[in-house]
Amino acid sequence: MSAAEQEPQPLAGPDGPAPAGAAGPTAESRSRGLLVQGALALALWAAHPVIIVAVPDTALRTADHRPLLIVVGVWIALLAMWFARALARPASSAALALAHRLPWIALGGAWMILWQMTTAKLDWLSPPYFASPEVLIEALRGDADLLASSLGASSLLFLTGYALGSVMGFATGLLMGWSRRADYWLHPLLQSIGPVPAASLLPLALLVAPSTFASAVLIIAFGAWFPMATMTRAGVRAVPRSYIDAARTLGASEGFLVGRVAVPAALPDMLTGLFTGLGTSLAALMTAELVGVDKGLAWYINWVKGWADYPRMYVGLVVLVVFCRALMILLFKLRSSLLAWQHDLVRW
Incomplete structure (x- = not known):
């Protein structure tokens, strides 16, 4: 074993690996x-x-x-x-x-x-606008069934719209990234209607959709579609030409080039689109539940606020935060699973 291999490696701290030559903390410290x-x-x-x-x-x-x-x-x-x-x-x-x-x-x-x-x-933060932890727990216990049904309604609505928008965004971005002709016709449309806030399309969605649920799904899907399409297009177009030429030299078909070369190489950009679409879709979900849907977490929060029941409002906000946090954790798990080869190379 060489002397370089025998030297202890610097330990990684909260801000990354320690600089070369810096002594890492001992077991005792x-x-x-x-x-x-x-x-x-x-x-x-x-x-x-x-x-x-x-x-x-x-x-x-x-x-x-x-x-x-x-x-x-x-x-x-x-x-x-x-x-x-x-x-x-x-x-x-x-x-x-x-x-x-x-x-x-x-x-x-x-x-x-x-x-x-x-x-x-000390009663420095007085009711009704502020409440102690005991009061929030009491509100949670009293409204547990309604909160559970609201969480279930929001989950179904969001996952349906987010999945639909992500799939459509992937298909649109892949088509634009791979085909120059499709990119010529679709990219100007993406640049024109993509940045429009999803919430502003709610009146149109209510007009064309057969139900309020379908209209909410449409604007949530729109929120996920634009970032997914943009990042997928950018990822596919950034695939090195040498990858494509090498695969074609070995006799790869068009389908193989798309499915086994372009998509895996563009996967980091696609996952960035998923993360970006998560935020815009959640914003669209809140708007849909506040305006056009009669159940869900945002509906619950707005309903109890109308009664000036602030402890129940805070409980709804806490459940909403936990819901959003769980979605983010699931996306990070998906990212770690699909991009295991990036371990120790890219820090998120």
Whole structure:
């Protein structure tokens, strides 16, 4: 083994690999840092239930503390087990994952204390515009069935429109990227109608579609179609000519060139189109549910806001945030699966 191979490699930090020649943290320093940060996070979260029980409520609107205490207690127990496992094996994947998340976990504990003190305990943020964690949990429990049905309606509507728009955008972009004649006729149309906000087309969609559901699907699909078509076209046109010539020299057919050369080479751009289309489609979903659809998360949020029931409105917003976050995680999982060859080459 050469001397270069025997030298320890620099450890990757939160901002990327350490510069050459920089000494990486030792196992002892990593364990010490994990101990200090983990103890701080546990202390902050443990202080929260103490404040709930020990400090009296002064807000006009309060709720039963027991559900919140159960939730926080379960989380503290899970965090303590995770922390103990990480201390026992500082080099394990569980320890590395915990060390990466500890600043956010500590911030979450501090935020819960601040939230509890400024609402239920000191009444600095007074009802009806602000509510304590207990009140939000009570609102969630009371509207669980309606929230579940609203989430299901939004999921069905969004996934239908997003899938339709992504498929149509892929087909349009592939056609424009591969055929110069198709690009001559379609690209000016893409440049003209593509940037139009999807929400502005809702009146037209309501006019031509047979139902409000179909009209909502159309504008959601339009939101996903434009970025997917644009990025697919750019990716296909950026395929190196040498790839095409080499495949043709070996006797590849036109279908093989498209399916086995152009599409795989353009896949990173297509996934960028999917990520961009996700945001525009979600914006179209919110508009459709606020204007033309009588159920869904945006409809629920607008409905309870009309009754000035702000705790239920906040609960709806939290469910919406979780829904959007789940969609983003699924796309990242898809990206990691399809572009496994880019591992350690491209950072997202």
